[in-house]
Amino acid sequence: MDHRRCHRSRRRFLQTVAGGSVLLAGCTDLVQTDDGPGRDPVQVDSDSDTDSATNADDAFAGFWNPSEDATVVDFETAPLTAVVTGAVRTDDGLVATLDFDEPATASSPATLTGVIANQRDYEQTFDPARLVLLDNPPASRSSGDANDAAYLVPTEEHPFAETVPSSSRDDDGRWRVDTVHSDWYPETLTLDPEEQVECEYQLLGHHQRPSQPIVAGRYGFSYQDSGFTIAVWPTDTPGPDGNSQFSGTDVPALPESLDGEGTETTDLRWYHEATPETQVYLEPNQESATAPARIEFDLVNYSDEQLAGNPHQWRLSKLVAGEWYWIAPGGTPDPLSWVAPGTVTTSTLDLYDGRPIDRNRSRTVGHLGGGRYAYSVGYSTDGETHAALFDLDAPPLAVEPEPDAVIDDSDGTEADRVVRLPNYEDARRPATLTVTRVDSHSTADADASTDTDVDTDAHLIPEQLPRRRFRSFRNTLPFFDDGIDRVVLETDRGTALRWFGYEETTRTVSYKGTVFEVTGALESD
Structure with a gap:
């Protein structure tokens, strides 16, 4: 000593x-x-x-x-x-x-x-x-x-x-x-x-x-x-007993940014890889759950160093076809806090397969389909990321447009379908998002396919669409299930261009085995 x-x-x-x-x-x-x-x-x-x-x-x-x-x-x-x-x-x-x-x-x-x-x-x-x-x-x-x-x-x-x-x-x-x-x-x-x-x-x-x-x-x-x-x-065995149900499981690195863009977390400390000698780990109270579910995660610091980081920073990601997709949250403030030696800090995650019910003192995420997820927190001693896997039993997520989205096929456009959101009429800067089917790919499970072999700007999964950042996709992509080839969404600038970083541009995305060309643009005066 x-x-x-x-x-x-x-x-x-x-x-x-x-x-x-x-x-x-x-x-x-x-x-x-x-x-x-x-x-x-x-x-x-x-x-x-x-x-x-x-x-x-x-x-x-x-x-x-x-x-x-x-x-x-x-x-x-x-x-x-x-x-x-x-x-x-x-x-x-x-x-x-x-x-x-x-x-x-x-x-x-x-x-x-x-x-x-x-x-x-x-x-x-x-x-x-x-x-x-x-x-x-x-x-x-x-x-x-x-x-x-x-x-x-x-x-x-x-x-x-x-x-x-x-x-x-x-x-x-x-x-x-x-x-x-x-x-x-x-x-x-x-x-x-x-x-x-x-x-x-x-x-x-x-x-x-x-x-x-x-x-x-x-x-x-x-x-x-x-x-x-x-x-x-x-002193010598501060870690868990090593009986995680995921022991021996290999998973890819988590994305570092909301957009992914090829960046990955390089120093991951998974709970299922922790040993009795591990001093800092993120332990879930269960590794399998059925929605709706509540999982508690204990960040245990049995080292002689503090953990520093952002108390708001947490991530829920879903693993689909060998690739992680960032689900929640959409953004975080950036304060600084600490976890002292000997401290066990608990965070609670409430998970729903439909509309969520707000729970006080928890992190709540709704509209989740079944599958494998990862939860991580924002504390570390030297830039590492502490994370834990869990499996969620839930039906496949069926994404539907917002109830107050109005279908308007009478405006004379060449689109197969025009969708208007309530914010369009009073928008200070009205804008449109045009989504056009480009190519389809046959897959054994289109819902789970991420089309990783297709060269696109992004792959999307259903669990992402109900989030605010992807609002424009929620109100366009579900219509293509009816054989539609082109959808125009009339909305405001924030909704149409948020995903593009508020720039007028064209990108390609894949969703459920289909590639789409997506263009966001402000309406001319």
Whole structure:
């Protein structure tokens, strides 16, 4: 263990409290919804976000960089690694923070330093239990078993402790508290204006010898909705057990951009390729689901480095005929956040084969057909992408035009069909999209074919068409199932030219085994 690293981190930790900053060793898991509630998905942007903290560790994310403070320690008494995440800050300006100082050794239990602070410019008297570290006693259950507990025990250096329990080592060399029967802290405490106090603790296991000592797990110390978590994991085997149903599966690289355009993610870290030695991985709670389905993904960071990235950045892609297609979201804002060592950040994906139902605190995607999908997130240590596969059981997606699209074959054009969207009449810059059948290719499964042997600008699949970016294709390509050879869509500039980057141009696309020429143009005055 590099003790110099511990001491350096602790100095930063104390300096940050002294400066009045809010501390938290965690990250914000921000919710993103692809489709709006009760509205057709093409009528809403797929990049709207709602800030939402998912647990107490997230309550003050964004104020600081956790890599500056979180100290990872390797115990010398057992093959375990540990770190503290979390913080407490009350509405009346009381703050409590906690960080490891030294690991457990043969001569001493693991020691931690807490800081209790009054950030107001007036004296405050309060119930110590509100700050968690001064509860009677600060205890946690790792598994819910009453005999599987961890305690934050005050030392002789603790200024508020009325009782300092003794400790001893068990036969396995693990440290335990000897008794917890007395109150450790007074009923009330008073802090002067802007006063802060250092408090020293030891991390000790349950006092009863038949119970578990400190083991791998997550020990939560909380009061109401805030508190600390001490994450403990096996030093040499922090990863999953390797029992993924996709073990041994080879899949192509994911696209880096919405358009694809030949760019691929070069450093992919798939969950199904993770081993027990893997320190960072994205673990789904299920790898097969039937729509409608909810899948939770845990981004586990059991390394000694922070993960940095965009909390809004997530991707859902579908694998069709050996090629990945970006499904959602259509775009993301670009903030920066972190996942500290020891943190497990959960994101939830709700999946529907039809119109989605908006779910609070989840990422919702509708209009999905059955098949193999990949979910990835935007956090990394060095530009890698963490992703996980899952199979979705759902009927093939049947794409239909919007209900309020009007077919108008009486305007004198040479098109087989003219489709008018409601936004056309009042458009400040009306525009058209003309789609013409060029060539058809016989395939065993036209719905699944991506025509990768055909030289076109893009291949499209049904799951893409209900998204806002592809609105013009949703309201043209389905008509070709009726033997139509040419469709003109009358709409506004945003709808007609969005896919072209708002330029008037002609491109070719393939869809369901057919090649089309597509031209987007503004209407002349």
